[in-house]
Amino acid sequence: MATVQAFLVLLSLYFCCLHGNPRSAPRVYLSFKELLETKTIRPFSFSFNTSDYRILLMDQDQGRLYLGSREYVVALDMHNINKEPLIIHWPATAQRKGECRMTGKGGQGECANFIRLIEPWNRTHLYACGTGAYKPVCTFINRGWRAEEYLFRLVPGYVESGKGKCPYDPHQENVAALINGNLYAGVHVDFMGTDPAIFRTLGDRPAVRTEQYDSRWLNEPVFIQTHQIPDSSERNDDKLYFFFREKTLDAGGGGSPSVLARVGRICLNDDGGQRSLVNKWTTFLKARLVCSVIGDDGVETYFDEMRDVFIQPTQDERNPVVYAVFTTAGSVFRGSAVCVYSMADIRNVFNGPFSHKHGHNYQWTPYTGKIPYPRPGTCPGGTFTPGLRSTKEFSDEAVNFVRAHPLMYHPVYPLHKRPLVVRTGVDYRFTTIAVDLVDAVDGRYEVLFLGTDRGTVQKVIVLPKDPSTTEELTLEEVEVFRSSAPVKTMKISSKRQQLYVSSERGLTQVSLHRCPVYGKACSDCCLARDPYCAWDGESCSAFTPATKRRSRRQDIKHGDPLRQCRGFNAKENRLKETVQFGVEGSSAFLECQPRSPQATVKWLFQKDGKRKVLNRDAGVVKTGHGVLLKSLAQSDSGLYHCLATENKFKHTVARVALRILDREIVDALTAPDVPSEEHRPHLHPYPPPPPPPPQTVPPQFHPEPEVRLINQYCQSYWQQIQPSQQSKRTSRRHVASHN
Numbered sequence: 001m002a003t004v005q006a007f008l009v010l011l012s013l014y015f016c017c018l019h020g021n022p023r024s025a026p027r028v029y030l031s032f033k034e035l036l037e038t039k040t041i042r043p044f045s046f047s048f049n050t051s052d053y054r055i056l057l058m059d060q061d062q063g064r065l066y067l068g069s070r071e072y073v074v075a076l077d078m079h080n081i082n083k084e085p086l087i088i089h090w091p092a093t094a095q096r097k098g099e100c101r102m103t104g105k106g107g108q109g110e111c112a113n114f115i116r117l118i119e120p121w122n123r124t125h126l127y128a129c130g131t132g133a134y135k136p137v138c139t140f141i142n143r144g145w146r147a148e149e150y151l152f153r154l155v156p157g158y159v160e161s162g163k164g165k166c167p168y169d170p171h172q173e174n175v176a177a178l179i180n181g182n183l184y185a186g187v188h189v190d191f192m193g194t195d196p197a198i199f200r201t202l203g204d205r206p207a208v209r210t211e212q213y214d215s216r217w218l219n220e221p222v223f224i225q226t227h228q229i230p231d232s233s234e235r236n237d238d239k240l241y242f243f244f245r246e247k248t249l250d251a252g253g254g255g256s257p258s259v260l261a262r263v264g265r266i267c268l269n270d271d272g273g274q275r276s277l278v279n280k281w282t283t284f285l286k287a288r289l290v291c292s293v294i295g296d297d298g299v300e301t302y303f304d305e306m307r308d309v310f311i312q313p314t315q316d317e318r319n320p321v322v323y324a325v326f327t328t329a330g331s332v333f334r335g336s337a338v339c340v341y342s343m344a345d346i347r348n349v350f351n352g353p354f355s356h357k358h359g360h361n362y363q364w365t366p367y368t369g370k371i372p373y374p375r376p377g378t379c380p381g382g383t384f385t386p387g388l389r390s391t392k393e394f395s396d397e398a399v400n401f402v403r404a405h406p407l408m409y410h411p412v413y414p415l416h417k418r419p420l421v422v423r424t425g426v427d428y429r430f431t432t433i434a435v436d437l438v439d440a441v442d443g444r445y446e447v448l449f450l451g452t453d454r455g456t457v458q459k460v461i462v463l464p465k466d467p468s469t470t471e472e473l474t475l476e477e478v479e480v481f482r483s484s485a486p487v488k489t490m491k492i493s494s495k496r497q498q499l500y501v502s503s504e505r506g507l508t509q510v511s512l513h514r515c516p517v518y519g520k521a522c523s524d525c526c527l528a529r530d531p532y533c534a535w536d537g538e539s540c541s542a543f544t545p546a547t548k549r550r551s552r553r554q555d556i557k558h559g560d561p562l563r564q565c566r567g568f569n570a571k572e573n574r575l576k577e578t579v580q581f582g583v584e585g586s587s588a589f590l591e592c593q594p595r596s597p598q599a600t601v602k603w604l605f606q607k608d609g610k611r612k613v614l615n616r617d618a619g620v621v622k623t624g625h626g627v628l629l630k631s632l633a634q635s636d637s638g639l640y641h642c643l644a645t646e647n648k649f650k651h652t653v654a655r656v657a658l659r660i661l662d663r664e665i666v667d668a669l670t671a672p673d674v675p676s677e678e679h680r681p682h683l684h685p686y687p688p689p690p691p692p693p694p695q696t697v698p699p700q701f702h703p704e705p706e707v708r709l710i711n712q713y714c715q716s717y718w719q720q721i722q723p724s725q726q727s728k729r730t731s732r733r734h735v736a737s738h739n
Contacts, residue, residue, distance in 0.1 A: 041510050043481075044509070054115075097111045103191075113130040116167060118141075127140060140155040141154055142154075166187065169193050174188075174223055186223030186244060196221050208279055239267055247259060265350065270391050271392060289339075291414060292419075293422060353366035353408070354407070376402040428456075431488070433450055455480065461475055464557070481505065481508060492512075512532060528540070583632065584633060585663050589626055596644075602642075603640060640655070
């Protein structure tokens, strides 16, 4: 009994420590094995030895997903990534690998060709680059007119230098965009990795880059994303935006961050200066992106390490929505946040004052002098410079000003001046993001898919509370890899309702929804508040706005089962009562695990027809998986109700009838000196037996019925303990079958 009691105490403490912030805890957690059982996942089966998988291009027209890894390029069917994948083996030459090792590289398998760039060149060909064992190389890939041709091969005999297009070091991040035959890349352009640049190559325009070895322009940047965004209806105003993080020039004491998030931009038609900044950008500007929270004490906590950016198009191509994932740069605590920015706010900052170092302490101040014409950052031939055909016509004053003042003074703040999602005090960080806009019965909702460094993907919905505030609800978290590894890249296909996730070791295709896992009841489906799902009268199933069935129930904004599930709730309330036994002086664990960790639990105790809240302060340990009664008395026998409340909806999760066994009887029947059943003489209550010796069966005791009761208790106990042990093994799974 003492061993069982100790086990239950440890179990309760384990469950207590398992739950953190209920709002950020996922309603459903699925392990990789459980996710496989839902049949909503397809891991890519690799038949070759490679690593470092990155989704480099998603072609919606051909329905192909292009994957780069160490020495392999793979074309996958977006509908089913395991259906006849097309594979190209593109290794570095043996001679080049040997030369690489001679330089001291190759300690971690770096002397290989890591594919880092795949861009569409035309309808039939792709442009691809790899690190080439520390000597970047590029080539063309013939993919045919249609995916049905199953054509996928390197153009024979064609290889060119990848310098300025692809990094030498496979550990350095790069971004690239192929626009009108010109390749724009954020990349390190030297063997040592000390010369980062935003570079333009290929095409009919001159090669242009950022100023070399000038930390005011770029200071050890890590490139994250690049995206073309027009500024107006005039195409000459089109700009390419780069998102990156870099070391700050002002790092030091006083709590200054060592890393800052940046957004930079250049004009696509920038050809460099005529006398100054020759073959250098004359329109490059950058600004800080701020993502922070202000605590109750007024202290502002910054998330400065930008990790990923997702650009969500809108009907207005000039104003997409920018979602960015950040983590904390310091080591005080682990934290992640998602901030959302509008292009209007970004443009306002670029149209604002420039940063200028001035004064006795040489501090950053807004530049208050005369701004030259054309205004730095303005594109030639655009809305404000119709008479200038090229940046080579810019005045020396304007070009020199840009060289010395590439930084804007004001930072860009997120919408509502706060993050959309925040995670602190958790054992993981966000690494990637993809966003889907989903139409539901009561409106359109943002659904965020957030990859983590522990190899999971969280699905988070953003709910409006009032015109200026929102709240986030974590719908699910799923393990997407057989072996845990940080999520590296992620692409989403709203059209196909699929998410594609890569890591160092593999690739997985995941459906955007798994409606049946929320439960078999209408209330479960409604409380899930998943815009992909609705109650169809029989089950929780996928929802499409075009569906005309009147029985479909969905309430994302409020999640109110009382209103949405009329006629179904009565059926759900038919809950079976379970019987559990306890022994006087020992403990009993009454198990109750609500389907959602976001639900609050209250226990009611019913005896002699009266029901009251279980509010014993002493001798009761309440956990997320039940309640532990530590020292039982006969007065504890009765009916216990576990009442769960989520989003103001109350329902009974468990009813447990607890029966208390007499301690002396149990001790007597389990004492080692009591003879076994086959050697025990038949006892009958009449005539009464002789006076018993000490520590034997008490007088007037009917052992046979009590033995049956003890057997029933033991059988019931093992029925109770086995699910608990199973629950401990899968304690992070929050999906329970409906009673």
